[in-house]
Amino acid sequence: SSELTQDPAVSVALGQTVRITCQGDSLRIYYASWYQQKPGLAPVLVIYAKNNRPSGISDRFSGSKLGKTASLTITGAQAEDEADYYCGARDSSGNSVVFGGGTKVTVL
Amino acid sequence: QVQLQESGPGLVKPSETLSLTCVVSGGSVSSSSYYWTWIRQPPGRGLEWIGYIYNSGTTNYNPSLESRVTISGDTSNTQFTLRLTSVTAADTAVYYCARDTVGASPSFDFWGQGSLVTVSS
Numbered sequence: 001s002s003e004l005t006q007d008p009a010v011s012v013a014l015g016q017t018v019r020i021t022c023q024g025d026s027l028r029i030y031y032a033s034w035y036q037q038k039p040g041l042a043p044v045l046v047i048y049a050k051n052n053r054p055s056g057i058s059d060r061f062s063g064s065k066l067g068k069t070a071s072l073t074i075t076g077a078q079a080e081d082e083a084d085y086y087c088g089a090r091d092s093s094g095n096s097v098v099f100g101g102g103t104k105v106t107v108l
Numbered sequence: 109q110v111q112l113q114e115s116g117p118g119l120v121k122p123s124e125t126l127s128l129t130c131v132v133s134g135g136s137v138s139s140s141s142y143y144w145t146w147i148r149q150p151p152g153r154g155l156e157w158i159g160y161i162y163n164s165g166t167t168n169y170n171p172s173l174e175s176r177v178t179i180s181g182d183t184s185n186t187q188f189t190l191r192l193t194s195v196t197a198a199d200t201a202v203y204y205c206a207r208d209t210v211g212a213s214p215s216f217d218f219w220g221q222g223s224l225v226t227v228s229s
Contacts, residue, residue: 042219043204088155100154
């Protein structure tokens with residue numbers, strides 16, 4: 001299968017921790033990357049490979065993988081973390097990229 | 109600092125060809141380290157990978173779009189172009205160009221601002 005599945009929405013209290021998951025067969029082989037998207041803006045890379053953050057991305061964001069499930073954890077969520085989050089990964093052939101459907105994170 | 113900028117018509121008629129160009133500043137489409145990629149996002153929906161050009165000439169496309177898509181580079185290696193033929197309303201989307209580092213995990217680290225293309229008569 002070349003699909004990645006995400007929960008449509010999650011909420012988190014200000015300052016608490018939230019985990020967003022992404023499931024797919026290709027994740028048994030490849031790592032996922034994660035993107036934050038705010039309304040009207042292009043996505044921003046927040047995690048890639050095993051657990052790497054691009055320069056300028058808060059260390060509140062971390063990534064992990066177990067089996068065919070990848071996770072993005074936001075530790076100590078802030079109001080500015082409210083956004084849509086997408087996972088992406090190579091498909092099982094390694095030739096294409098697939099994205100999850102996205103998770104809307106609401107910070108209460 | 110790499111910058112990408114999409115340009116092209118905002119309105120395309122059904123059955124015609126959508127064409128968008130991405131101008132790359134601070135990078136080269138000839139690099140063997142990056143996949144220069146097109147991604148789209150229909151209004152209110154998720155991201156869809158369209159395909160890439162690599163090392164100036166190697167291309168790879170989403171199997172669901174492969175029969176209609178062409179991505180090409182130019183001789184200056186500072187821009188690449190998306191052509192999508194026989195468009196329908198389902199092709200209405202914001203189209204992004206982005207840079208993806210070659211590796212086991214995709215890492216789209218630089219994106220254009222996006223170009224909204226509406227398919228309508």
